[in-house]
Structures are given as structure tokens and as C-alpha cells.
Amino acid sequence: MGKAAQPALLQGTLDLLILHALRRGAMHGYAIAQTIHLLSEEVLKVEEGSLYPALWRLELDGAISAKSGLSENNRKAKFYQITRRGEKILADQEATWERLSAAVSRVLAG
Amino acid sequence: MQQSIEDELAFHREMAASHDDSIPLGNTAVIAEHGYDLWRFNFLENLWRDLLYAARGLRRSPLLVLAALVSLGLGVGVNATMFSLGTELLFSQPSVRDAGSIVAIRFSGNSHSPHQVLDFLAASGLLTDVVGENEEVISNYNDGKETRPVFSVLTTKNYFTGLGIPVLYGRGIAPDDPDEVAVLSYAFWRQHFGGDPSVVGRTLNLDGRMCTVVGILPEHHRTLIGFGYSPEIYMPRYLDSTILAIYGRLKPGMSIPAARAGLVAVAKRMDQAIPVDYQYEQGLEVSPVAGYARLKYESDTLAMAVFFALLLVVTGLVLLIACVNVASLLLARASARRREIAIRLAIGASRGRLLQQLLADSVLLSVLGAAAGLALAEVSAQGLARIHLPVPIPIRLQISPDWRLAVYGAFLAALSMLACGLLPAWRALKESIAHDLNREKKMRLRRALVAVQVAISVVVLTTGFLFLRNLLHASAISPGFDVVHTIRANVNLPSAGYGNSQEKYAYIDRVVNSLAALPGIESAAAARVMPFNGGTHFLVDLKFPDDGQKQRARFDWNAVTPGFFQTLSIPMLQGRSFAASDRGQHAVVVNSEFARQFLGGRQPLGTVFLWGADGKTPYRIVGVAAVTKMLTIGEEPKPQLYEALADIDNDRREIEFVLRSAIPPGLQLEPVRRTLHNIEPMAGAEVHTVYSSIGLAFLPSQVGALLMGSTGVLGLLLASIGLYGVMAFSVARRTREIGVRVAIGASRADIARMVLGDSARVTLGGIAAGLLVAVLVTKPLAMFLVPGLKPGDPVNFLVVALAMFATALAATWGPILRALKIDPASALREE
Numbered sequence: 001m002g003k004a005a006q007p008a009l010l011q012g013t014l015d016l017l018i019l020h021a022l023r024r025g026a027m028h029g030y031a032i033a034q035t036i037h038l039l040s041e042e043v044l045k046v047e048e049g050s051l052y053p054a055l056w057r058l059e060l061d062g063a064i065s066a067k068s069g070l071s072e073n074n075r076k077a078k079f080y081q082i083t084r085r086g087e088k089i090l091a092d093q094e095a096t097w098e099r100l101s102a103a104v105s106r107v108l109a110g
Numbered sequence: 111m112q113q114s115i116e117d118e119l120a121f122h123r124e125m126a127a128s129h130d131d132s133i134p135l136g137n138t139a140v141i142a143e144h145g146y147d148l149w150r151f152n153f154l155e156n157l158w159r160d161l162l163y164a165a166r167g168l169r170r171s172p173l174l175v176l177a178a179l180v181s182l183g184l185g186v187g188v189n190a191t192m193f194s195l196g197t198e199l200l201f202s203q204p205s206v207r208d209a210g211s212i213v214a215i216r217f218s219g220n221s222h223s224p225h226q227v228l229d230f231l232a233a234s235g236l237l238t239d240v241v242g243e244n245e246e247v248i249s250n251y252n253d254g255k256e257t258r259p260v261f262s263v264l265t266t267k268n269y270f271t272g273l274g275i276p277v278l279y280g281r282g283i284a285p286d287d288p289d290e291v292a293v294l295s296y297a298f299w300r301q302h303f304g305g306d307p308s309v310v311g312r313t314l315n316l317d318g319r320m321c322t323v324v325g326i327l328p329e330h331h332r333t334l335i336g337f338g339y340s341p342e343i344y345m346p347r348y349l350d351s352t353i354l355a356i357y358g359r360l361k362p363g364m365s366i367p368a369a370r371a372g373l374v375a376v377a378k379r380m381d382q383a384i385p386v387d388y389q390y391e392q393g394l395e396v397s398p399v400a401g402y403a404r405l406k407y408e409s410d411t412l413a414m415a416v417f418f419a420l421l422l423v424v425t426g427l428v429l430l431i432a433c434v435n436v437a438s439l440l441l442a443r444a445s446a447r448r449r450e451i452a453i454r455l456a457i458g459a460s461r462g463r464l465l466q467q468l469l470a471d472s473v474l475l476s477v478l479g480a481a482a483g484l485a486l487a488e489v490s491a492q493g494l495a496r497i498h499l500p501v502p503i504p505i506r507l508q509i510s511p512d513w514r515l516a517v518y519g520a521f522l523a524a525l526s527m528l529a530c531g532l533l534p535a536w537r538a539l540k541e542s543i544a545h546d547l548n549r550e551k552k553m554r555l556r557r558a559l560v561a562v563q564v565a566i567s568v569v570v571l572t573t574g575f576l577f578l579r580n581l582l583h584a585s586a587i588s589p590g591f592d593v594v595h596t597i598r599a600n601v602n603l604p605s606a607g608y609g610n611s612q613e614k615y616a617y618i619d620r621v622v623n624s625l626a627a628l629p630g631i632e633s634a635a636a637a638r639v640m641p642f643n644g645g646t647h648f649l650v651d652l653k654f655p656d657d658g659q660k661q662r663a664r665f666d667w668n669a670v671t672p673g674f675f676q677t678l679s680i681p682m683l684q685g686r687s688f689a690a691s692d693r694g695q696h697a698v699v700v701n702s703e704f705a706r707q708f709l710g711g712r713q714p715l716g717t718v719f720l721w722g723a724d725g726k727t728p729y730r731i732v733g734v735a736a737v738t739k740m741l742t743i744g745e746e747p748k749p750q751l752y753e754a755l756a757d758i759d760n761d762r763r764e765i766e767f768v769l770r771s772a773i774p775p776g777l778q779l780e781p782v783r784r785t786l787h788n789i790e791p792m793a794g795a796e797v798h799t800v801y802s803s804i805g806l807a808f809l810p811s812q813v814g815a816l817l818m819g820s821t822g823v824l825g826l827l828l829a830s831i832g833l834y835g836v837m838a839f840s841v842a843r844r845t846r847e848i849g850v851r852v853a854i855g856a857s858r859a860d861i862a863r864m865v866l867g868d869s870a871r872v873t874l875g876g877i878a879a880g881l882l883v884a885v886l887v888t889k890p891l892a893m894f895l896v897p898g899l900k901p902g903d904p905v906n907f908l909v910v911a912l913a914m915f916a917t918a919l920a921a922t923w924g925p926i927l928r929a930l931k932i933d934p935a936s937a938l939r940e941e
Contacts, residue, residue: 048138077118
């Protein structure tokens with residue numbers, strides 16, 4: 001995962017973040033990592049060692065699909081985009097996250 | 111195209127570097143490895159899951175599986191059998207060490223040379239090993255009860271060691287062995303000694319010599335000559351006069367052109383050392399003995415190679431028909447799975463994955479079908495190997511499956527998988543998105559497929575029918591002599607007591623008279639050559655003393671007793687046969703073809719020409735006989751010349767006796783045998799009716815008819831299965847429509863006509879297309895047919911078209927009956 005200073009992410013959570021990022025459109029792996037980094041206000045930094053296995057697993061599951069494309073500096077890159085199946089999984093995972101975080105908050109408050 | 115895992119990771123690092131991010135730590139190799147594992151496992155997992163799912167699905171439709179397996183099994187099986195047969199006959203390797211380095215050598219165009227030539231060549235050191243064999247030898251094997259002629263090979267003593275021939279028991283002939291040793295073939299060993307290994311070390315009486323058995327050859331031993339020729343005994347040559355076919359082993363790295371150059375040099379030296387009338391260098395030939403290389407050098411085998419290529423094409427077409435059958439069945443099935451596929455696509459399954467799943471069906475069927483087919487090929491190969499060919503020399507085909515067959519089988523399986531599966535799978539995907547309006551299109555596709563099947567079947571059937579007709583024509587062609595009332599006795603004299611021609615002729619005379627005296631025998635004669643059982647060809651210059659003209663003549667030669675022509679009922683067109691007054695006068699009888707080609711318009715009778723070893727002996731024609739066939743029944747008339755047996759210098763121990771019988775010849779075989787045994791018990795004798803001896807003549811046409819005919823029938827069968835399937839499906843689909851028609855007053859005849867019309871439309875198209883192709887394709891087949899039969903004969907096509915129609919009718923019968931049984935009330939209630 002990341003350095004000790006960063007919070008650890010469960011694998012399911014990483015999938016959630018990736019799928020959410022791809023809602024914005026097709027991106028290559030580096031762009032996904034940057035998006036997560038920026039949206040989390042630079043708290044979360046996803047290393048390639050966890051990013052790519054997660055991306056490949058999502059692709060094999062059919063939640064995202066891949067295409068070859070040109071990056072902003074005209075290099076060939078693999079672009080991912082979310083599929084219908086991915087949208088469904090995202091909706092499920094968002095709901096689960098809501099319930100989970102609400103439950104954890106309740107425990108910590110009590 | 112997907113980027114590779116490494117490219118993707120490299121791209122990420124470039125981006126990180128260009129954005130001045132900290133270079134990510136972590137080992138890309140490890141990540142990449144992780145990625146590959148992920149993908150690989152996924153692929154295998156999917157594959158396994160697809161196959162399991164397909165298997166379960168297929169289990170629910172056992173009829174489909176049965177039909178598919180039978181179709182594919184037959185298609186692949188027939189294909190594989192022909193492939194094995196072809197590769198065995200054309201490409202087999204002799205059972206020697208490093209067959210690729212062995213070559214056959216001919217000096218002066220002679221197939222066999224005296225041993226002095228061999229010794230000189232061996233001494234020259236040009237080649238690693240030089241061995242020789244005479245494979246045309248017949249030995250008399252006396253087992254104590256009777257004497258039988260046995261096909262043998264006389265070899266040089268270094269034959270086994272030089273060639274490196276493996277043995278099953280004992281050893282091969284060794285260079286320091288005495289002359290009286292023998293190596294037995296597997297078949298001979300099993301037949302005469304029941305497979306008892308203790309025969310090694312025992313002695314056998316061969317040609318009156320007691321030879322010690324030193325070894326036994328393995329079952330799958332293949333000779334240098336190939337084509338399944340399998341002689342029964344190998345012995346060292348023991349006479350100085352035995353001529354030998356020369357084989358040599360090239361030195362490592364030596365090419366054939368280099369060997370040839372070396373041999374030319376040796377030939378020139380031989381001209382000085384052992385001079386003969388001709389030059390050794392003329393007609394010098396060096397050719398490989400193994401596999402494909404040999405085919406390139408020997409043009410005789412070209413016709414055989416072409417025949418097998420044709421056979422493979424035809425069986426390939428049959429396999430195609432079978433695949434179309436299976437594809438059609440799978441198409442029907444895919445249509446039933448429409449909804450399932452549509453749902454899957456809706457919930458997000460990728461097209462690629464779905465295609466994989468749909469192909470799993472055809473993969474499973476193809477693999478099982480190919481396995482069944484290869485098993486069938488193995489069984490038929492065993493059967494083929496057991497067939498005893500009616501030829502005068504022992505031929506045993508050894509078709510044992512090897513890696514080549516396995517590769518070919520895999521290739522066939524892959525091909526059928528694609529042919530069977532791609533179309534249905536692709537169609538299933540396309541149409542599940544667009545609902546019912548594609549049903550009509552699919553029906554049209556299936557019907558088009560059946561039409562294609564019918565067309566292919568017509569082509570295959572035309573070929574088969576052509577070969578069948580060929581056989582019938584061949585059987586009707588007269589060989590030119592009586593084969594119904596005649597008997598042939600092939601006698602092999604022992605060397606003791608029959609050293610010169612006078613002794614031989616005294617024996618012949620005695621035998622002919624004794625045989626003619628038997629009750630029921632009308633006449634008897636003797637000859638050197640029996641038609642269809644060997645031949646002696648001459649290519650010489652004839653000189654005519656009357657005008658000094660020279661004529662190049664190529665003819666078949668024979669030496670006969672005077673009663674030969676009468677015994678075999680060969681008509682004498684002019685003049686007469688030999689008489690006692692012709693003794694020593696060099697009288698000859700020629701046939702009409704000889705007279706036509708070589709006499710230059712002269713009257714045959716009384717014509718004298720000069721011929722013979724010295725070119726100065728005058729020969730006088732006393733008679734002109736009708737032409738007889740010599741080698742195959744379909745051959746063009748060949749020139750023939752007969753000398754009197756009493757006049758020639760008879761150097762062979764083999765004699766053919768022919769007899770004409772008033773009663774059925776099969777009844778006379780035993781008396782003839784006894785007579786021969788009484789006169790000379792040490793002579794090997796084979797007595798058969800002439801009818802059973804001429805199998806060789808019909809062999810090509812029989813083989814062609816059998817192979818092509820059965821393939822044609824198979825193709826027809828498979829196509830009819832396809833037609834039946836489509837018609838049955840069509841009727842089932844139109845149940846409602848038929849019900850409506852019946853309800854509004856259509857008669858049974860109307861319904862029947864409707865279904866028939868449907869079937870006819872499909873079949874007609876197929877037949878028309880098929881006939882068109884068949885006309886083109888069968889033109890080059892003329893090379894295989896007897897004269898008088900043309901491939902373009904309209905009768906062929908008419909018969910095939912009728913046969914196809916009849917089959918279509920038979921195939922549609924069931925569906926018609928089913929259509930007639932449709933009850934309008936229940937039909938209208940159907941969905």
C-alpha cells in the first residue's frame with residue numbers, strides 16, 4: 001500500500017473510488033490516481049502496486065472496459081471506462097459505504 | 111489492441127516523472143507478474159467453466175450429440191484413414207538407420223548389376239556403406255511335407271550391418287556368416303512357426319540348402335522398395351552370377367549432386383577395369399529411398415500421388431458436409447437460446463466472453479468427434495492391413511498411427527470446430543439483439559446451408575459414380591485370352607538337375623504331355639511369362655535385310671510352347687503357331703500391334719528381321735496373334751513377340767504352365783498338383799485358376815471404385831441427414847400455418863405438395879450448383895479411367911441428379927408424414 005503516514009484503504013474501497021473517478025469519463029491509470037489524489041485533497045495517494053491490480057480485476061469482472069487511446073501528450077495509453085455493470089456495482093458499493101460509515105460513526109459516538 | 115502490462119506500467123512512470131511526482135517505489139516486475147497471473151488464471155477458469163456449461167447443455171440433447179458425433183466421427187475417420195493410407199504408401203521410411211542418407215544407385219540404367227560392380231564401388235571409398243540385394247528371387251522352401259515357392263531376397267553379407275536394420279529376435283546376417291543362413295520376416299515366422307522364438311538356430315531346407323535361421327524381423331519392418339512389399343526370407347547371395355540392386359550410404363554432409371559427380375568418376379574408372387558393351391556412366395541414377403524425397407525422383411508414383419491427393423480432397427469435402435450438418439444443428443440450438451443470450455447481454459456480459467461460451471459447444475463436439483474419428487481410423491487401418499491384395503507379390507500395408515496422424519487429427523478437429531461453431535455463435539449473438547424478425551433470415555441461412563451440402567454431395571457422388579462405372583467397364587473388357595476355362599501352374603525348379611536349357615526343356619515337354627493327358631484337360635502349354643503376372647520388356651533395334659531399314663522396337667516378350675495360343679484361346683489372325691519344323695530356325699509369332707507398329711507396311715508372314723545379342727540373327731515371322739492385355743485391363747494395345755520355348759537359352763528356373771479344362775477348372779487343381787509333384791517333387795508349385803490369378807489387372811479399378819464409391823455414398827448419407835433435419839424443423843415451425851390451411855380446406859395432397867415443393871426448392875438449387883462444379887472438377891479424372899469411359903458423359907450427371915432427388919424425397923418423407931398428421935385445432939392453439 002502507501003507509506004505509513006497515509007491511511008490504509010480496504011480493497012473494496014479502492015474499487016469504489018476508481019469507479020467513482022471513472023464517472024467523469026474515460027481515463028488512463030495515472031489520471032485515475034491523480035483524480036483520487038486531488039479529490040481527497042491530497043490525502044490519498046494510490047500506488048501503482050495497488051492501483052493496477054485493482055484496475056485489472058475490475059476489467060476482468062466486466063465492471064470497466066479498456067480501449068487504446070492517445071494521452072494528452074500524444075502517447076499511446078490504455079484508457080478505462082465504466083460499463084453498465086460497473087455503474088450497478090458502483091451504486092451498490094456507495095450504498096454499502098454509506099451504511100458502513102454511518103454504523104462506524106454511531107459506534108464511535110457511543 | 112490492448113497494451114501490454116509492461117507498457118502500461120512504463121507509461122505510468124513516464125507520466126509521474128514528467129509531472130515531477132515522486133518516482134513510485136515498488137518493483138514493476140513483481141506487479142507485472144501479478145498481472146499476468148491474474149489474466150492467465152482468468153482465462154483458464156473461464157475456459158473450464160465454459161466447457162462444463164457446454165457439457166451440461168449437451169447432455170440435455172442426446173440426439174444432437176449423437177448426430178453430431180456420428181457425422182463428425184465418420185467425416186474425420188474417413189479423412190484420417192485416407193491420410194494414413196496415403197502417407198504409408200507414398201512417404202513411408204524403410205526400416206534402416208538414418209534412411210535419409212541411403213540412396214539407390216543405377217549404372218547404365220540397369221536396375222541390377224553384377225557383384226563386381228558393387229565390389230568396385232565399395233572399394234572406391236566414395237560412400238560409407240555399399241550394399242546390394244536381389245529382391246526378385248523365389249526360393250523353394252521344403253518343410254518336409256511339401257515344397258512351396260517363397261518370395262526371398264538375396265543380399266550382400268553387409269546388408270543388415272551396413273543399413274542398420276533392427277530385428278525382433280536373434281540378429282541380422284553378419285559379414286562373417288557362412289552362406290547358409292537366413293533371416294525370416296515376421297509374417298513368414300508367424301505363419302509357418304506359430305511365432306515360436308526357438309526357431310532361431312534351427313535349419314530350413316531352402317532350394318535344397320540347409321540354412322540356419324539367425325534372426326526374425328519385426329512386424330513393422332519396411333523394405334527399401336516400399337509400397338508395402340514384404341518378402342519372406344532374406345539370405346546371403348551364394349552364386350557369382352546373382353545380379354544385385356545397389357544401395358549406398360552417403361558420407362555425412364554429402365549431397366546427391368556431389369554423390370553423382372563422384373559416381374561418374376567411379377563409372378569412368380570401371381569402364382577401364384571391368385569393361386562391358388555399354389558405358390557405366392550412361393543412365394547413371396542416384397535417388398533417395400525415403401519419404402518425400404523419393405517421390406520427387408520417381409515419376410511412376412506420380413499417378414498414385416495424384417490419386418491420393420484427389421481422395422483426400424473428396425474426403426475433405428465429406429468432412430465439410432458433416433461439419434455443415436453439425437453447424438446446422440447448432441444453429442437450431444442457438445435459436446432456442448436466444449432469450450438467455452439477450453438477458454446476458456443486457457446485464458453486461460462482454461461480446462467476447464459470450465462468443466467464447468457459444469463456441470464451447472462446438473469445441474466440445476469437435477474434440478469428441480475428432481477423437482471418435484481417429485478411433486474409427488485406427489479400426490479401419492487394422493482392417494485395411496489385413497486385406498490380402500490379389501497381386502502376385504506379397505504386399506502388406508502397415509498403417510500404424512503416428513505423430514503425423516495426430517497432428518492431422520488435431521488440424522481436422524480445429525477446422526471442424528471453426529466450421530461448425532463460428533457461424534451459429536456469431537448468428538446467435540447478432541440476432542438475440544434484434545428479436546423475431548431474424549427468425550426468417552435464419553431459416554434462409556439453414557436452407558442455404560443444406561443447398562451447399564447437396565451441392566458438395568453431388569460433386570462427391572459424381573466422382574464415386576464415375577469410378578464405379580469404371581470398374582464395371584473394366585470388368586467387361588476382355589483381356590484377350592480365356593480366363594474362365596483355364597488353369598495356371600507356376601513352377602519353380604530346383605537348381606540340382608536342371609542346370610541347362612536342354613534339361614529344363616525335357617522337363618517342360620514331359621510335364622506338358624502329362625498334363626494334357628489328364629482327364630478333362632483339353633490342352634496344355636508352357637510359357638516364360640504369364641499375362642498380369644510379370645513381364646519382360648525389350649527395347650531394341652530391328653534390322654530388315656530386305657531394304658536395310660532399321661526400326662526401333664519396344665515390345666513385351668514371351669517364350670511359349672506351340673500349344674500356348676490354342677490353350678488360352680488367343681486367336682491366330684494370320685499364319686500359325688510354332689511347329690516341330692521350326693526348331694532352331696528362330697521362328698517367332700508377333701501380335702497385330704507389333705505388325706502394325708514395326709513392320710512398316712510389310713506383309714507379316716515370312717518377314718525376316720535381324721535381332722539378337724549380336725544383332726545378326728535372322729528371325730522369321732510365322733504367325734500373327736491377337737493382342738492380349740499384359741499389365742492392366744485398361745491399357746492400350748501393346749506390341750508382343752513370342753519365341754519358341756524350345757529355341758531359347760532358358761536361364762530362369764521359373765516356368766508357367768497353362769491348361770485348358772473342359773470341366774470347371776477349380777476341380778482340376780488337385781490333379782494338376784499331384785501330377786507336378788509326381789514328376790518332380792523338389793519343385794515348388796503354385797496351382798490356381800487363371801481367373802483368380804489375374805486380380806492384379808483389376809486392382810486399380812477395384813481400389814478406385816471402393817474408395818471413391820464408398821466416400822460418395824457417405825457424402826450422400828450425411829447430406830440427406832442434413833436435409834431431413836432442416837425439413838423437419840421447417841414443418842415444425844410452420845405447424846400453425848399448416849393448421850390454418852387444413853382448417854380452411856386444404857387437402858392432404860395439398861399439404862404434401864407444399865412440403866415437397868419446399869424441399870425441392872432447396873434441393874434443386876444444390877443439385878444445379880453441384881452439377882456445374884462437378885462438370886469442371888471431373889474433367890481431369892480421365893487419367894484414371896479405362897478407355898471408352900468419358901468423365902463428361904451426360905449419363906453420369908443424369909444418374910447422380912436422379913439419385914440426389916430420390917434421396918431428397920426419402921429424406922422429406924418423414925417430415926411430410928408429420929405435416930399430414932397436424933391437427934388444425936391443436937395447431938392453432940400453439941404459440
